[in-house]
Amino acid sequence: MSDSKHGSDAGTPSPGRRTTPVRHTVLCLTAVVLLAAGTYRGTTGYWFVAADSLTLIETSRVRSLADLVDLFTQPLMHGSSFTDIALFYRPVSSLSYAADYALWGLRPAGYHLTNVVLHAVAAALVTLVVADLTSRLAVGTLGGGLFAVHPLTVGLVPAIPRRQDVLLTIFVLVTVGLFVRGRREDRPRLLGGALVAYALALGAKETALAVPLVVFAWVAIDRAGPWRTRVRHAIPATLPFVGVTAVYVAVRLAVLGGLGGYRGGTGSGPGGSIAFLPLKLLLWLGQPTSLVETVPSGLRGVALVLVASGVLVGALLVRRARRHLDPSALRSWRVCLALFAAFCCALALTERSGTAALVDGGSSTVARYLVDSLFVGGCLAGLLAAARTADPFDAATRRLVGFFASWLVAVPGLLVVTGAGLGTPLELGDQIQTGYLCLVPAMAGLSLVAVAAGERVVAAGRSNALRPDANLVAVGFAAALVASLVVTSPLVHPYPEWEEKGEMNQQELTELEDGADALALTAAVSADGRSDPEDETGPMASSIGRLSDYSVAAWLRLRTSAWHGHVPTSDGDGDESAVPRDTFRPEWRVGAHDGSMGRDEVVTGP
Numbered sequence: 001m002s003d004s005k006h007g008s009d010a011g012t013p014s015p016g017r018r019t020t021p022v023r024h025t026v027l028c029l030t031a032v033v034l035l036a037a038g039t040y041r042g043t044t045g046y047w048f049v050a051a052d053s054l055t056l057i058e059t060s061r062v063r064s065l066a067d068l069v070d071l072f073t074q075p076l077m078h079g080s081s082f083t084d085i086a087l088f089y090r091p092v093s094s095l096s097y098a099a100d101y102a103l104w105g106l107r108p109a110g111y112h113l114t115n116v117v118l119h120a121v122a123a124a125l126v127t128l129v130v131a132d133l134t135s136r137l138a139v140g141t142l143g144g145g146l147f148a149v150h151p152l153t154v155g156l157v158p159a160i161p162r163r164q165d166v167l168l169t170i171f172v173l174v175t176v177g178l179f180v181r182g183r184r185e186d187r188p189r190l191l192g193g194a195l196v197a198y199a200l201a202l203g204a205k206e207t208a209l210a211v212p213l214v215v216f217a218w219v220a221i222d223r224a225g226p227w228r229t230r231v232r233h234a235i236p237a238t239l240p241f242v243g244v245t246a247v248y249v250a251v252r253l254a255v256l257g258g259l260g261g262y263r264g265g266t267g268s269g270p271g272g273s274i275a276f277l278p279l280k281l282l283l284w285l286g287q288p289t290s291l292v293e294t295v296p297s298g299l300r301g302v303a304l305v306l307v308a309s310g311v312l313v314g315a316l317l318v319r320r321a322r323r324h325l326d327p328s329a330l331r332s333w334r335v336c337l338a339l340f341a342a343f344c345c346a347l348a349l350t351e352r353s354g355t356a357a358l359v360d361g362g363s364s365t366v367a368r369y370l371v372d373s374l375f376v377g378g379c380l381a382g383l384l385a386a387a388r389t390a391d392p393f394d395a396a397t398r399r400l401v402g403f404f405a406s407w408l409v410a411v412p413g414l415l416v417v418t419g420a421g422l423g424t425p426l427e428l429g430d431q432i433q434t435g436y437l438c439l440v441p442a443m444a445g446l447s448l449v450a451v452a453a454g455e456r457v458v459a460a461g462r463s464n465a466l467r468p469d470a471n472l473v474a475v476g477f478a479a480a481l482v483a484s485l486v487v488t489s490p491l492v493h494p495y496p497e498w499e500e501k502g503e504m505n506q507q508e509l510t511e512l513e514d515g516a517d518a519l520a521l522t523a524a525v526s527a528d529g530r531s532d533p534e535d536e537t538g539p540m541a542s543s544i545g546r547l548s549d550y551s552v553a554a555w556l557r558l559r560t561s562a563w564h565g566h567v568p569t570s571d572g573d574g575d576e577s578a579v580p581r582d583t584f585r586p587e588w589r590v591g592a593h594d595g596s597m598g599r600d601e602v603v604t605g606p
Contacts, residue, residue, distance in 0.1 A: 031141070037119075047506040048505060050160055054554040054558060055550050055551050060094040068098075071098065076089065086262040087261065093205065118166045119148070122170050125173040126140070126440055127140040132181065134448055142443075143446075149485075149491045153439075154490050156432075166436065168436075172437060173440065175194045176211075178191070179218070210411045210414045214406070217410065219237045279373055287485070291484065314340075318333045328388050332388050339377050382476075382477040386470040404442075408438055512555070
């Protein structure tokens with residue numbers, strides 16, 4: 001290591017970079033991979049569940065060298081009418097669909113298996129990278145495990161088109177891991193590998209543009225000394241990534257004829273709606289499914305009693321210790337108690353009104369935001385109060401928490417600044433795939449706080465000096481957050497919406513093959529209450545889009561290719577008339593009728 005060259009980032013936390021036996025690392029990795037794969041093993045039995053799956057498969061097939069070149073020189077889903085709605089450049093993601101089609105054809109199990117494997121790889125990388133950043137295998141393992149089963153992943157892993165966010169996360173993790181290791185060990189080849197991984201991340205999805213900000217934050221925060229000195233060292237470290245970004249932007253401009261994105265934008269909307277975005281991100285990461293809807297009523301009653309008792313005891317303790325508390329710590333404790341008191345009132349109200357009545361009355365979204373945000377906000381306020389009371393974390397841990405917080409802010413911040421936004425503020429499922437990458441720093445930070453405080457609690461217990469202090473409180477709040485995520489995770493709670501949507505898609509498209517009128521079918525899909533996300537009540541329902549016209553056309557072309565042994569194509573304007581007339585009528589073309597395509601939420605957002 002070259003401490004003289006790279007300062008303290010050559011080994012945080014330096015008083016002892018911990019060496020972990022290889023067998024322990026292998027065991028932890030195996031456990032995380034099995035947990036991730038086991039959680040989603042059932043999705044391999046699903047059909048094509050998301051609206052854009054068929055279009056992505058059909059437009060990404062490689063049948064010649066020209067098709068392979070097109071993946072890198074044409075917009076995403078080129079040749080379909082999707083390009084009338086949005087322009088994206090994601091060749092690495094398209095290449096993955098091409099590989100799947102070459103392996104599996106139109107067998108959906110293979111595509112879902114790929115998604116499960118990629119999710120398991122992402123969870124394993126979270127474990128390795130976080131363990132390396134923090135020098136604690138326990139932190140990496142807990143972070144990887146939480147990432148593997150987090151309720152937010154329900155919105156991505158079963159959906160084939162959302163693989164783009166999984167690929168993005170994998171390459172970003174490789175980038176960060178290689179960059180940090182390369183600087184610590186002064187190995188230029190690893191830094192070169194980080195640049196290659198960054199280029200691949202950009203090819204998977206443009207959200208990777210946040211990586212230079214993450215790199216800058218690591219070098220600046222993970223270094224002791226004045227801020228000006230840190231920034232001076234961070235700028236040259238970031239410049240190679242800026243160079244790769246410039247090349248990517250130039251290629252994107254050449255391919256798309258502009259920066260791309262949705263025509264007209266999908267930003268967060270004007271005015272006060274932007275104020276909801278931090279809350280939406282908080283719920284994505286802290287509780288994206290709704291405690292009211294997913295936790296059994298019996299457990300909700302027990303939780304209500306425990307929280308109410310905790311608020312009462314906490315109020316008494318704060319009252320007794322107020323003279324000895326720092327003013328900022330006292331304010332934090334009061335905010336924490338107020339949030340949990342409000343949480344108890346809101347949860348008691350929903351219990352008295354009944355969850356079913358609440359949902360039927362149209363107040364589900366409001367109740368979800370209220371109850372879940374009060375719970376997550378109360379836990380975070382409690383962790384902050386504990387830190388301000390006794391500062392249970394050393395300098396290295398505080399720097400790492402600062403880095404994870406910077407990473408967490410960089411991704412949504414970039415989207416908001418560029419006008420992409422995070423979707424409709426009051427629809428948690430809208431754009432939820434964006435939260436997948438944000439899960440990495442969020443779960444890493446939570447795991448670091450829990451393990452760091454837990455180590456001190458264990459040490460105090462071994463020395464017979466255990467007492468109710470800030471460390472114990474921090475462990476308690478972290479455990480509450482972890483428990484709520486586990487209880488609502490797909491490992492415990494069933495989420496049937498995607499499977500039901502796949503069965504519906506299969507039935508509707510089978511009817512089309514049997515001679516049903518596609519115009520009538522498309523209208524039925526839009527009118528059928530079962531297919532309308534707004535009419536569903538499941539936690540992930542708003543994350544599921546309806547079949548679009550171009551998806552029906554893609555299915556017809558795919559099936560025609562299978563029947564006749566050739567692949568009909570559409571012209572460059574998205575004209576579907578190249579499909580033989582016995583399987584496709586001119587009036588079925590996109591734009592030939594005024595029926596709404598239905599909003600596709602599957603390949604949305606940058």
